[in-house]
């Protein structure tokens with residue numbers, strides 16, 4: 001079956017820095033569950049950002065749902081179906097209240113205000129987060145921000161979910177809740193996590209990023 005998301009021969013360097021990615025390739029099939037592992041600074045977050053067009057590779061190709069993605073318009077279209085949960089929630093949350101932040105994505109997808117609020121409440125309810133609905137986003141704790149960030153992405157019902165260190169700042173109870181949420185999703189999932197115990201509970205296919213390239217676990 002053709003992949004939902006494919007990165008082929010990706011090369012990337014930040015300006016004035018040595019190359020981070022030197023021919024990284026990854027195929028994500030519908031329903032695949034992948035753990036992207038590698039040492040600090042090996043380029044995992046960079047690769048996720050390239051996958052959704054927030055950074056552009058100097059060489060290589062991103063293909064989403066069978067179409068090469070090159071221009072900003074291509075990637076805007078791709079981001080409707082591929083949701084990235086950033087490592088730092090403060091990069092993703094920018095509205096005054098939780099419900100507005102969660103409704104922002106559905107509004108962008110063309111839902112009217114009432115529909116977007118209904119979609120957002122459904123997601124908050126599914127995630128058992130309705131108690132945070134009217135909270136001021138920047139007053140949330142680190143763990144609450146993490147869960148709300150995931151809600152903002154799930155509200156867009158993406159077909160592929162990219163998660164960057166989703167257990168950061170979560171206490172054991174909320175990590176268990178996140179685990180249950182992720183187990184219940186049928187989307188393709190690519191997760192960056194240094195938390196081996198958490199990864200082990202999700203039955204993920206491990207892909208290792210080493211020296212700028214990706215390799216499957218032997």
Ligand SMILES: Nc1ncnc2c1ncn2[C@@H]1O[C@H](COP(=O)(O)OP(=O)(O)OP(=O)(O)O)[C@@H](O)[C@H]1O
Pocket residue numbers: 014015017020038039040041042043044045046047
């Ligand atoms: N905006 C930037 N400008 C310059 N260098 C950067 C920038 N962002 C990241 N880097 C560098 O690029 C390399 C890859 O960073 P990246 O965040 O992708 O690694 P990572 O594998 O996700 O790391 P970690 O496991 O620590 O989160 C690192 O050496 C980092 O210092």
